[in-house]
Amino acid sequence: MKKFFSISFVLLLALSGILAGCGSDEAGGEAGKKIKIVAAHNQTSPDNPYQTGLLEFKEVAESKSNGDIEVEVHAGTIGTEESELVEKLKLGAADVVLVSPGFMTQTGIKEIDLLAMPYLFDNYEHWEKTVDGEVGEEMAKLINEKSNNDFKLIGYWSAGVRHYYGKKPLEKMEDMKGLTFRTQTSGVVADYWKKVGAIPTSIAWGELYQALQQNVVDSSENSYPYFVQQNHHKTDNGKYITETAHDYTTRFLLVNGKKFDSYSKEQQDIIIEAAEASVKAEREAVYAQEDEYKEKAIDDGAKVNEIDREPFIKLAEPLQEKAAKDMGAEDLLEKIRNLK
Known part of the structure; x- marks a missing residue:
């Protein structure tokens, strides 16, 4: 709870x-x-x-x-x-x-x-x-x-909590390879998704519905209240939601x-x-x-699936450590991990 x-x-x-x-x-x-x-x-x-x-x-x-x-x-x-x-x-x-x-x-x-x-x-x-x-x-x-x-x-x-949504469901991490993916295009977040195999793409939030609808971008990521309120799940490139839960x-x-x-x-x-x-x-x-808009997305015809997150998590851990070292925040990372 x-x-x-x-x-x-x-x-x-x-x-x-x-x-x-x-x-x-x-x-x-x-x-x-x-x-x-x-x-x-x-x-x-x-x-x-x-x-x-x-x-x-x-x-x-x-x-x-x-x-x-x-x-x-x-x-x-x-x-x-x-x-x-x-x-x-x-x-x-x-x-x-x-x-x-x-x-x-x-x-x-x-x-x-x-x-x-x-x-x-x-x-x-x-x-x-x-x-x-x-x-x-x-x-x-x-x-x-x-x-x-x-x-x-x-x-x-x-x-x-943010999840992937796009033109196809993810059954394994490799399914993201080559997908244009609306997310940050620089910094730690972008580096991670590049390692996954996606192509981080910059699209303004207010323009994302149209970008998904017109095939400008293959996929995006956000939490249910945000992308469902904007009807991204009603586009062909937003109807498949995979619960990656990659960011609280x-x-x-x-x-x-x-x-x-x-x-x-x-x-x-x-x-x-x-x-x-x-x-x-x-x-x-x-x-x-989060629960309310997940149900709304499903009622509107979106397809939701779960995925084994362990490969995503394992890929993230060394990148977290490298980034924390680069930004001089190793002690903060250790404190966060110790709170699990």
């Missing part, structure tokens, strides 16, 4: 040192001054778990502040690409965004790509122990310090660190409380929707 671990430990430890001396009304903001927060994610479906999480963030922030904090939620309306959202956050055009480790590595914080490694996690419990514990705390500090306070992590969200995904809920430090201590505390509530709401939505 999926279980929630308290994120207070991570957030308080990661932020306590950062907030000290910069969160008082004298040093960092006027008490009672109204602020507006632009919060954004890249998904356009109103049923997406991201939307559930940010709406919970809005509800808690606005109610706890008695209206002194206004939150404006954007569902893909100021960017459907995570790179756009990261740039807007850095420039101050957005205040809270949701991004993946892969896009964060483009900012030069290479260690966080560790969390995107295929087959790093065994199950949701393993993932939660990782992000809600010591490893999550260390990642939060790395993001803040290496971004020079451009980014401050205030919560770990999930985007579900991590998403970073980030604020603009410099702007955060300008808020009053009371406002900072409310934002952290709203972030904690959003984490719980978003994860609950993901976990519930």
Whole structure:
């Protein structure tokens, strides 16, 4: 049974040192001054778990502040690409965004790509122990310090467990050889799928339905709530789903660190409380929707099969070790493995 671990430990430890001396009304903001927060994610479906999480963030922030904090939620309306959202956050055009480790590595914080490694996690419990514990705390500090306070992590969200879907089912790992596969085209993730034999291909999320439909790409990967809500399973190149379970995904809920430090201590505390509530709401939505949207895909005619994951896992392990060594994160990898 999926279980929630308290994120207070991570957030308080990661932020306590950062907030000290910069969160008082004298040093960092006027008490009672109204602020507006632009919060954004890249998904356009109103049923997406991201939307559930940010709406919970809005509800808690606005109610706890008695209206002194206004939150404006954007569902893909100021960017459907995570790179756009990261740039807007850095420039101050957005205040809270949701991004993946892969896009964060483009900012030069290479260690966080560790969390995107295929087959790093065994199950949701393993993932939660990782992000809600010591490893999550260390990642939060790395993001803040290496971004020079451009980014401050205030919560770990999930985007579900990712599976292959494409124009044919996978019966064995070798069936991926030569398939164009929509995934990251650089970094640890791309290296892994190249080793499998696939051809990593870059397609914008908003253009993927058409790309699958028009045979531009043979296959893709994502979790049920995300690709089923976009009807990818209704295309010829998306109707076969093989449950590879290669990634229990991590998403970073980030604020603009410099702007955060300008808020009053009371406002900072409310934002952290709203972030904690959003984490719980978003994860609950993901976990519930995975079963719901798997059934919907089957009802719509998609074909689902399981596969022996052991060859995939064995291929991943040495690549994890090499990548961790290259990014100076060997100790973090060991800590994650010890939590299994």
